[in-house]
Amino acid sequence: MQSFTRFLAFAAAAAAAVPFLAQAAPVTDRATTSTAFPTIPGKYIITLKPGVDVATISNHRLKVREIHARNIARRGVSEAEIGGVEHEYGFGTFSGYSGSFDEATIAELSALDEVLAVEPDSIMTTFGLVTQNSSQWGLAAISSKTQGASGYVYDESAGEGQFNYVVDTGIRLTHVEFQGRAEWGFNAVNSLNTDNFGHGTHVSGIIGGATYGVAKKTTLVAVKVFEGSTGSTSTVISGFDWAVNDIVDKGRQSTAVINLSLGGVASTAWDTAITASWAEGVIAAVAAGNNEVLASTVSPARSPEVITVGNVQDDDARHVPSSYGPLVDIFAPGTRVVSSYYSSDNATASLTGTSMSSPHVAGLVSYLRALEGPYTAAEVKDRIYALGTPGRVTGARDAVNLIAYNGNGR
Numbered sequence: 001m002q003s004f005t006r007f008l009a010f011a012a013a014a015a016a017a018v019p020f021l022a023q024a025a026p027v028t029d030r031a032t033t034s035t036a037f038p039t040i041p042g043k044y045i046i047t048l049k050p051g052v053d054v055a056t057i058s059n060h061r062l063k064v065r066e067i068h069a070r071n072i073a074r075r076g077v078s079e080a081e082i083g084g085v086e087h088e089y090g091f092g093t094f095s096g097y098s099g100s101f102d103e104a105t106i107a108e109l110s111a112l113d114e115v116l117a118v119e120p121d122s123i124m125t126t127f128g129l130v131t132q133n134s135s136q137w138g139l140a141a142i143s144s145k146t147q148g149a150s151g152y153v154y155d156e157s158a159g160e161g162q163f164n165y166v167v168d169t170g171i172r173l174t175h176v177e178f179q180g181r182a183e184w185g186f187n188a189v190n191s192l193n194t195d196n197f198g199h200g201t202h203v204s205g206i207i208g209g210a211t212y213g214v215a216k217k218t219t220l221v222a223v224k225v226f227e228g229s230t231g232s233t234s235t236v237i238s239g240f241d242w243a244v245n246d247i248v249d250k251g252r253q254s255t256a257v258i259n260l261s262l263g264g265v266a267s268t269a270w271d272t273a274i275t276a277s278w279a280e281g282v283i284a285a286v287a288a289g290n291n292e293v294l295a296s297t298v299s300p301a302r303s304p305e306v307i308t309v310g311n312v313q314d315d316d317a318r319h320v321p322s323s324y325g326p327l328v329d330i331f332a333p334g335t336r337v338v339s340s341y342y343s344s345d346n347a348t349a350s351l352t353g354t355s356m357s358s359p360h361v362a363g364l365v366s367y368l369r370a371l372e373g374p375y376t377a378a379e380v381k382d383r384i385y386a387l388g389t390p391g392r393v394t395g396a397r398d399a400v401n402l403i404a405y406n407g408n409g410r
Contacts, residue, residue, distance in 0.1 A: 036125075036265075036291050037122050037123050037124065037125070037263075037264040037265040038122065038123050039120040039121065039122045039123075040120065040121045040122060040123065040232055042083070042100050042101070042102070043098065043099070043100055043120065043121035043232065043234065044098060044099070044100075044101055044106055044118055044119065044120055044121055045096065045097075045098040045118075045119045045120075045121055045233060045234050045237070045267075045269045046096055046097055046098065046109055046115060046117075046118050046119075047094075047095075047096040047115070047116045047117045047118075047119075047268055047269045047272050048060065048095045048096055048114050048115060048116055049114055049115070049116045050093035050094070050116070050272065050275075050276065051093050052095060052114050056114050057095060057114075060112065060114055060115075063112065064085065064097075064109065065084075067105050067108045067109065068082075068084050068101060068105050071102055071104045071105045071108075072102065074104075075102065082100060082101075082102060083099055083100020083101065084099050084100065084101070085097050085098070085099040086098055086099040086100065086234065087099070087188075087234050087235070087237070087238040089237060089238065089241045089273070090241070091241060091244045091245050091248065091276060091277065091280060092244075092248075092276040092277065092279050092280040093272075093275075093276045093279060094241075094272050094273045094275075094276030094277070096269060096272070098121060098233075098234035098237070098238075099234075106118055116268065116272065117268035117269065117272075119267060119268060119269055121232050121233050121234045122232070122233050122264055122265050122267075123230050123231070123232065123233070123264065124230065124231060124232070124233050124236050124262050124263060124264035125229055125230050125262065125263065125264070126168065126169065126197075126199045126226060126229045126230075126261060126262050126353075126355055127261055127262060127263060127287040127289060127290045127353045127354045127355035127358075128199050128202065128203070128261065128351045128352070128353040128355035128356055136212070136338050137150075137314045137333065137336075138206070138332075138333030138334075138337045138356070138360060139152035139212070139214065139333075140152055141312075141314065141332075141333045141403070142214065142332060142333065142360055142364065142403075142404050142405055142406055143405070143406050143408050144405075145389045145405060147314075147315070147316050147392070148314075153406075153408045154214075154216075154367065154406060154408065155367075155371050155408070157217070157367075157370040157371045158215055158216040158217040158218075158367065158370065159208060159213075159214070159215025159216065159217050159218035159363065159366035159367050159369075159370045160217035160218070160370050161217075161255060161370055162215060162217075162218040162219065162255050162256070162257075162365075162366035162369055162370055163218065163219045163221055163247075163252055163255055163256040163257075163366075164204075164207045164208055164215070164218050164219070164220050164221065164256070164257055164259060164362055164363070164366055165185065165221045165223055165243040165246070165247070165256060165257070165258045165259065166200055166203055166204050166207065166220055166221065166222060166223060166259050166359075167223045167225055167236065167239045167240055167243060167258060167259065167260050167262070168195075168199055168200030168203055168204075168222075168223070168224070168225065168226065168259070168261060168262070169195050169196070169197040169198070169199045169200035169201075169224060169225075169226045169227070169228070169229075170187070170192075170193065170194055170195035170196070170197075170200045170201075170222050170224040171184075171194075171195050171200050171201050171204045171220060171222035172194060172195045172201045172340070172341075172342045172345070173194070173222070174345050175201060175205070175340045175342075175345050175346075175347075176210070176345050176346055177205050177209035177210050177211060177212065177213070177339075177340040178204070178205075178208070178209065178210070178220060178340075179210055181208065181217070181218065181219050181220060182204060182208075182219075182220040182221075182222065183219065183220070183221055183222070184221075184222050185221040185222050185223045185242070185243070185246065186222075186223050186224070186239060186242040186243070186246075187224045188223070188224060188225050188235050188236075188238040188239040188242070189224050189225060189226065189227050189231065189235060190227060192227070193222075193224070194342075195222075195224075195342040196227060196228075196342065197226065197227070197228050197229065197342065198341045198342035198343065198349060199226070199229065199261070199351075199355065200222065200224070200226075200342075201339075201340050201341055201342045202339045202340060202341055202342075202349060202351050202355075202356070203259060203261050203339075203355060203356070203358075203359045204220045204222075204340065204359070205339030205340030205341075205348075206337060206339045206356060206359035206360060206363060207220060207259060207359040207362050207363040207366070208220050208363060208366070209339060209340050212338060212339040212340065212348075213363060214359075214360055214363025214364055214366075214367055214406070215363040215364075215366035215367045215370070217370070218363070218366045218370075221243075221246075223239045223240075223242060223243050224239065225238070225239035225240075225262075226262075233264050233267060233269070233270075236262060236264075237269060237270070237273060240258065240260070240273060240277075241273070243258050244258070244273075244276075244277045244280060244282050247280075247282050248280050248281075248282070253280070253281035253282055253376070253377065254281070254369065254374035254375060254376060255369060255374060256282070257283050257284065257285060257362050257365040257366060258277075258282065258283070258284040258285070258362075259284070259285050259358055259359050259362035260284055260285070260286045260287065260300055260306075260358065261286075261287045261353075261354070261355035261356075261358045261359060262287065262355070263286070263287060263288075263289045263298045263299065263300070263301055264298070264299055265297070265298070265299065266296070266297050266298065266299050266302055267299040267300075270299035270300045270303065271299065271300075271302070271303055273300075274300050274303035274305050274306055275303070275305060277305075278305035278377060281376060281377050282377060283306075283307070283365065283377035283380060283381060284300070284305075284306045284307070285306065285307045285309060285358045285359070285361040285362035285365065286300050286301050286303075286306040286307065286308050286309065286358055287301065287308075287309060287353070287354035287355050287357065287358040288301050288308050288309055288310045288311070288322055288323040288324075288328045288354045288357070288358075288399075289301055289322070289323035289354055290311075290321050290322060290323070290353050290354055290355075291321055291323060292320060292321030292322075292323070292324075293323055293324075294323065294324065294325040294327070295308055295310075295323040295324065295325050295327040295328050295399075296325055296327050298323060301323065301327065301328075302327050304327070307329050307330065307361055307365075307381060307384060308327055308328050308329045308330075309328070309329070309330055309331065309332050309334075309354060309357040309358045309360070309361045309404075310322045310323065310324070310328040310330070310331045310332075310334075310354060310357060310393075310396075310399055311331065311332075311333075311334030311335060311352075311353065311354045311356070311357045312331035312332065312333060312334065312335075312357070312393055312403055313335045314333070314335065314336075316392045316393055316394060316403070317393070317394045317395050318331065318393055318394065318395040318396050318397065318399070319334060319335045319352070320395070322334070322354055322357075323354070324396065324397035324398060324399050325397065325398050325399060326398050326399065326400070328396075328399035328400060329385070329399075329400050329402075330361065330384065330385065330388050330400060330402045330403070330404055331357065331393050331396070331399070331401075331402065331403050331404065332357040332358070332360035332361050332364075332403065332404040333356070333357065333360055334352060334353055334354055334355070334356040334357030334360075335352045335356075336350050336351075336352055337350065337351055337352070337356040338350050339351070339356075360404055361384065361404050364384060364404055364406060365380050365384065367406060368380060368383055368384070368387075368406070368407070384404065385400075385402065387404075387405045387406070387407045388402030388403060388404055388405055389402065389403045389405050390402055
């Protein structure tokens, strides 16, 4: 968990950005808005207003402790029993924290001027499902403008010198597909620094595997936020927070991309975090979701700064139930995609979902930067859209009708 000291340091850099709003922060009750992403009782995410100054954050920290201690004392239980702050977040203009709080504490926190939003913590999920069929059509699809292509055509630069942060279930670092190019970054869940589920290893193979990868020479950085297919929003944001800080600290804004093959209910905390990461020069590719709903109801897919990716089949049809609507920016292969898996160093699996679509685009970001130059986040995003093949997706349902393409001229 990052310290509030670092939390203060990042806030100081943006102290003059945004004035306070007069109204109290909303307490969002999301339990009735999504059965797919249930809330976690007693757990909350608190987001502070963008640009709060160091003194305000320092005073807020003291207020949180005092309010929490006073309310649990009234209930006659110890602080250890009732919880308190568990994760702290801070980069650019984004600052906040999450933890376990009683209703009285939440009511007081939501009334503080510096608080932007108080949200119940909720469940987020990966967006990939195991299938029985086997196919390797995805790479061919993004290197051709026509349906039914075979063979992947790509430049030998292949993402060399790039970094892909995979916020997921971890990565099996020793898998032969990664050729020593996968490294451990951060574990927000536990001390098991490996992938015990397979989703993160599969996603990583699509991004940068020697056989199955779009950018076959990129470096893959494991950021573990799930042990299994689900986890809390607060934990996932903690992993994202680490990834953004690591990219900025190491000056990798023009060589790194974050892949988020996951999603949950629409969230102000996610909106604020994504906006702040974009302002820091960090780009993310995000799965649109598999729930046959508008992408505007899913976070972080709904954030306009990310590249939100839908799932297209090998017949150029939107794969139902890939999320739809105008916030889906582009489509990429996501149906029966073969890639590396977690069960051995040679294991493979065929998975379906927007979880498989997003890493095609994350890999494409790295591929284009290595081939064409160190694009900024805005430049590479524009380049992805400019190269995309328009008008091919059937059943797009108001999504932007583009299929990702690597620009090799075929």
